Amino acid sequence: MKAFGKILGLGLLGLLLIIVALGFALTHLFDPNDYKDEIRELARKKAHVELTLNGDIGWSLFPWLGLELHEASIATLNNPKQPFADLQMLGLSVRVLPLLRREVQMSDVRVEGLNLTLVRDPHGHGNWEDIGKPLPEQNASAATAPAEPSEAPAPAKGDANERAVKLDIDSLTVNNARVQFTDEQSGRSYGAESIQLSTGPVHDGVSTPIKASAFVSASEPNIKARTELVGDLRFDRKLKRYSLEDMRLSGETSGEPTAGKTVTFAAQGQVLADLGADVASWTGLKVSANQLRALGELNLRDLSSTPQISGALSIAQFNLRTFLDGIGHPLPATADANAFAKLELVTRLEGSPTAIALPDLAVKLDDSSFTGRVAIEDFAKQALRVQLKGDKFDADRYLPAKSEEAKGAKAARQAEVQQQEATAVAGAGSTPLPSAPTQVAWSTDKLLPVDRLRALDLQADLSFGALTLDKLPITDAHLQASGQGGLLTLQTLRGGLYNGSFEAKGTVDVRPAVPQLGVNTQITRVPVEHFIKRDTPDQAPPVKGLLTLSSDLTASGNSQKALVDTLNGNASFTITDGVLVNANLEQQLCQAIATLNRKQLSGEPRAKDTPFQELRGTLVVRNGVASNPDLKVRIPGLTVNGHGDVDLRVLGMDYGIGVLVEGDQRAMPDPACQVNERYVGVELPLRCRGPLELGAKACRLDKDGLGKVAAKLAGNRLKDKIDEKLDEKLGDKVSPELKDALKGLFKR
Structure with a gap:
């Protein structure tokens, strides 16, 4: 037995020596470069590709089956003169004996100067689709040729994994590769240049360190980026499980989407794709773009059908205005230049290829906090759904800043009002009537982003503990609005206001060329002085009292001026427990009585203001002018009736006032202001004209009307x-x- 074993060992050693000698002889005596034409012909017949070998072919046989190609290119048979791939050098080698066990054990694989060009023609056909396909003539001849015996049946699915080829590579290196894709249908192109790839040993079930970098670009929109990726790749082909551990992607990009500005980005985490379970995940997610920082995780399921996404996201506080400016999308100027300075967000994620939702959303914007849900239910329709609850929000800070033209118009009107007010105060009611204002009170700045609103599909439900709107502090505010197809509807905007309440409803129709607006407003017992605040804090409003207003108005246009110029509708108002501020109506009436008595007042006015119990009336608005035919004011000792117009375009008034008086009712009345029985039922006339801001200070005795009264008394x-x-x-x-x-x- 020992002799037999010795003989067998010597036999195997001899066989191995013969194989080595044969390999040496083949690699040294046989030159594959002499057979380039045969190799090209074999590639045409078997692989159905056009192979061009401009460089030398190097090879080895045993124990490594090695191959090294230089200056090679591949084209399809349909277009043999336009290669879709070429390379400067490809080097690889495979151990021969493991191949017999269906194991691929490779040494270092190296690719230099790979250039891959992919083109989709105007008919939608890609040049890569012809790879491995014979010419049409070959297909036709194959159809008429006698059928060849069918190949052996494919192995059953049950043992497919058992017969899978085992892959084992020492390393993979790709240097200076380039990939270019051109879509002639859309006119777009995408490319990646200077591609560098290096890996460690590649084995099933073992982590493989990888490092890759490239410069990528796109034509529409024009964009360029530098990227670098590192991590540990791990895969199990049996389980169809692939992961990239400790992944770190970084780089910078610029182009049309960022208005030429450079954006630095980075992402890291653990990425897993389990195709067997039809799921994928990205845990330990960290993303940054310029100064934005975000953490979270993403989970995908149903990868093979309709992928569904879930996860969580947290964005640390950052300056939104600075960030958007840094990526080429600056915010428009706002009334407060510090608005959007602080933003942070925490939310869960739910989504699909057509929609995304942020439930359990918590947002902090500047000094405000919000909770609720925001979703885009359909990307194609831009269907936005918003349900938010905020603690406080100052909407005035986020309104567009006024243009220089609007500021100039406002300043001109203020100067006109101040000039007339100074004259009215200096004359103490004895000067001529103020002139009707001429300066337009409204801005021509654009109000509505019409194009965006036409495409908007919106449903919003917002509530605020405190909302500031047009400098009005609204408590327990609630807003419900919807928009679709260019028609926006305000179902309600209601809340508390200075211990009173208000509610507004309306529509904005941007489907026509000129936007159409309609609004219905109900105000209940709100101090009227807060609606007519003066521009300077030290100036008191012309009237005080509790306002109750009901209005139904329409307008058209896209600026304050256009809306006021086209304002039409009806309104009714009541002001109770009021005061005409800095207007001694009693003094002017006593002056009228003294004039009729042909006497002079002997005393100075004792009161600075004129209180009233109620002021009421109705308005009919036509093209920005509100007619008030039935003004009535109840003042102790007086009955006041009036009629006139309020020109909302310039915020001016022109009223005729009739006053039935009882005379000086004080304990020590002025003799010149006593009413005898001849004046009972006589209405003393006043005329009020000028800016609304003047209030009763714009009223004077109507001398023409007073002459008629004198004639009647005579x-x-x-x-x-x-x-x-x-x-x-x-x-x-x-x-x-x-x-x-x-x-x-x-x-x-």
């Missing part, structure tokens, strides 16, 4: 004297009925 005095004479002459000589008849003759 007629009454004459009638009284006639009556006295008749009483003296007739005495008791005639009956009372006849006496009254005679007096009636003088009334005609």
Whole structure:
């Protein structure tokens, strides 16, 4: 037995020596470069590709089956003169004996100067689709040729994994590779250049360190980026499980989407794709872009059908305005230049290829905090759904900043009002009526982003503990709005306001060329002075009191001026428990009575303001001018009626006021302001004209109307004297009925 074993060992050693000698002879005596034409022909017939070998072929046989190609290119048979791939050098080697066990054990694989060009023609056909396909003539001849015996049946699925080829590579290196894809249908192209790839040993179930870098680009939109990827690749082909551990992707990009500005980005985490379980995940997610920093995790399921995403995301506080400016999308100027300075976010994620939702959303924007849900239910339709609850929000800070033109118009109007106010105060009511204002009170700046609103599909439900809107502090505010197809509907905007309440409803229709607006407003017992605040804090409003207002108005246009110029509708108002500030209406009325009495007032006015119990009326608005035919004011000792117009375009008024007075009712009345019985039922006229900001300070005695009153009083005095004479002459000589008849003759 020992001799037999020795003989067998010597036999195997001899066989091995023969194989080595044969390999040496083949690699040294046989030169594959002499057979390039045969190799190209074999590639045409078997692989159906056009192989061009411009460089030398190096090879080895045993124990490594090695191959080294230089200056090679591959084209399809349909277009043999335009290679879709070429390379400067490809070097690889495979152990021969493990191949017999269906194991691929390779040494270092090296690729130099790979250039891959992929093109989709105007008909949608890609040049890569013809790889390995014979020419049409070959297909036709194959169809007429007798059928060859069918190949052996494929192995059953049950033992497919058992017969899978085992892959074992010492390392893989790719230097200076390039990939270019051109879509002639869309006119777009994408490319990756200077591709560098290096790996450690590649084995099933073992982590393989990899490092890759490239410069990528796209034509539409024009964009360029430098990227670098490192991590540990691990795969198990039996389980169809692939992971990239400790992945770190970094780089920078610039181009049209960022307006030429450079954005530095980075991402890291653990990436896993389990195709057997049809799931994928990205845990330990860390993402940064310029100063933005985010943490979270992402999970995908149903990869083979309709992928569904879930996860969580947390974005640390950052300056949104600075960030958007850094990526080429600056925010428009806002009323507060510090708005959008602080933003942070925490949320869960849910989504699909067509939608995404942020449930359990918590956002902090500047000094405000919000919780709720935001979702885009359909990317194609831009279907936005918002449900948020905020603690406080100052909307005025985020409104567009006024243009220089609007600021100039406002300044001109303020100067006009101040000039007339100074005259009115200096004259103490004795000066001529102020002139009607001429300066437009409204801005021509664009209000609505019409194009965006036309494409908007919105449903919003917002509530705020405190909302500031147009400098008005609204408590427990609630807003519900929707928009679709260019029609926006405000279902409600309601809340508390200075211990009163308000509610507004309306529509904005941007489907026509000129936007159309409609609004219905209800205000209940809100101090009116807060709606007519002066621009300077030290100036008091012209009137105070509790306002109740109901209005139904329409307008068209896309600026304040256009909306006011086209304002139409109806309104009714009541102001109770009010005061006409810095307006001594009593003094002006006493002046009128003294004038009728042909006397001079002997005292100074004792009151600075004029209180009233109620002021009410209705308005009919036509093209920015509100007509008020039934103004009524209840003032202790007075009855006031009026009618006139309010020109909302310039915020001016022109009123005729009639006052029924009782005279000076003080304990020590001014003798010139006493009302005798001749004045009972006589209405004293006032005229009010000028800016609304002046209030009652713009009112003067109507001298023309006062002359008519004087004439009427003179007629009454004459009638009284006639009556006295008749009483003296007739005495008791005639009956009372006849006496009254005679007096009636003088009334005609």
